[in-house]
Amino acid sequence: MQRKTYAVIDGNILTNNIQEIKKKYPDYTYYFGVVKNNAYHHGMKCVVDLIKGGINYLAVSSLEEALAARKYAGETPILCLEPISLELVMDAINANITLTVESLEYTKELLKLDLYDTLKIHLAVDSGMRRLGFYDAKKLEEAYQLLKESSKIEIEGIYSHFATSGVMDPYFDQQVNCFLKLTENIPLEDIPIVHLGRSLTLVNHEKLSFCNGIRLGIVMYGFSQSRKDGKSLQGKMRVLKRKWLQRKYKCSKTILENDLQVSPAMSLYTEVISVRPVHKGDVVGYTTYKVDSDGYILTLPIGYADGVDRRFKYVYVNEGYAKIVSDCMDMLLVFTENKVQIGEKVEIFGKHIPISNVTRLIGTNAYHLFNQISNRVLRIHIKDEEKEEIYY
Ligand SMILES: Cc1ncc(COP(=O)(O)O)c(C=O)c1O
Incomplete structure (x- = not known):
């Protein structure tokens, strides 16, 4: 990979x-x-x-x-x-x-x-x-x-x-x-x-x-x-x-609430590939965002070609949430106040960012979200101790 x-x-x-x-x-x-x-x-x-x-x-x-x-x-x-x-x-x-x-x-x-x-x-x-x-x-x-x-x-x-x-x-x-x-x-x-x-x-x-x-x-x-x-x-x-x-x-009975204990099986990750300092007033990406305090821009190798764009609003990195400030076809730019190391793992959705939050933010449902995560994104199938990389 x-x-x-x-x-x-x-x-x-x-x-x-x-x-x-x-x-x-x-x-x-x-x-x-x-x-x-x-x-x-x-x-x-x-x-x-x-x-x-x-x-x-x-x-x-x-x-x-x-x-x-x-x-x-x-x-x-x-x-x-x-x-x-x-x-x-x-x-x-x-x-x-x-x-x-x-x-x-x-x-x-x-x-x-x-x-x-x-x-x-x-x-x-x-x-x-x-x-x-x-x-x-x-x-x-x-x-x-x-x-x-x-x-x-x-x-x-x-x-x-x-x-x-x-x-x-x-x-x-x-x-x-x-x-x-x-x-x-x-x-x-x-x-x-x-x-x-x-x-x-x-x-x-x-x-x-x-x-x-x-x-x-x-x-x-x-x-x-x-x-x-x-x-x-x-x-x-x-x-x-x-x-x-x-x-x-006279509709037939419908049951709205259930206590079915099922959990999403998919979570999505990427990593930081570049980190650069920015200062208040700098513009970022395709000049879509103006920085309002000093900090860092993290570049992530995931973009709307992979099914993820700035409407997702934030990611989880370095034990905290960070704002997505710009998107491109292949990359996202994220702002953090604290420096993060290159290679740091980033969650797009999973344990810290539930899929239901993402679907609400981007105005879709889980069916559409899954289908928009493109085939370019590697799937890693895990089962017990086994791990297999699946390429489409
Ligand atoms: C014919 C048919 N049956 C069942 C399903 C499964 O639907 P759901 O994901 O809502 O359970 C679909 C999904 O599109 C379908 O087309």
Whole structure:
């Protein structure tokens, strides 16, 4: 590692997170670990930790991701959430990848293939996201019947995806009802795996009785999504609004607070590569900042090309917080009153700067934050005594 800018991914935390989730929500048979985009940018090696914790199915976006996950997944089944090109179906069968079938047209094309081995598929149903999936009950029924007649295709699952968090939000109930209506003409109870929910569904809602699977993303990576209203005026207003919505739409019960003990597995570090004295009145960087007292500028080899910019506001260095005063594509400039040595470790987020603070400062959420930490940033995967550098 030449450029000492790196994200540490703690595999033990991931394993513990899954164990904790399964302890608190033990009623599912299938716990899907969503590891798309390199496990939310934590690196595919995490698959091993997630399976160790109890994940027994994986979900990814594309066949490329499925093949990358397969290297770490052993025999654990992997579902590809986007439909794949028909000429690649054999590759999916060879790697034991389960495919998504999301339209009658795709079904008919699939059935024209001369499959030499069994292909497992899950039917996707569009209950309101308007992204992928069957949205017509008749077409779904026809596809189901056609697929059922094939000796080479096994309908292993059926799923849908929620568009909203469903917190006192009638759209959640509408989507559940829409799913049940669309699947009215097919025997849901004959399909081995039914999975609708994602992390927020797990923590905000009671288990849907007809589902035996749940797809876990952000919660596995350490975000319990527990919310407290607090005693502030805003908090009280939120409570009132929810009560009003509850009465108006008769929304199903939502659970806001949970005591799920999960922790973020990713932390981000860099180091000081240059230190220079500055005096009150000096301008710094692209003349974006005027120094208002004497001190030092620390140069850090991390910038907006890595996903970090001055909106992050401060870093933790030398046992204290220091202000980010300017940003560039590859570097940040930080002001400190006390001198810091070249080579000093700097935390961007982690133990001293929680991810939730950063997301609040930059006005985003953990999904976006993880995805914006670019591939140029080395991932160091740690597990017990093992440490592995992962380059994309
Ligand atoms: C189809 C599908 N299921 C599950 C997930 C996981 O969502 P979450 O991270 O909110 O649990 C995603 C994430 O984008 C998804 O697209």
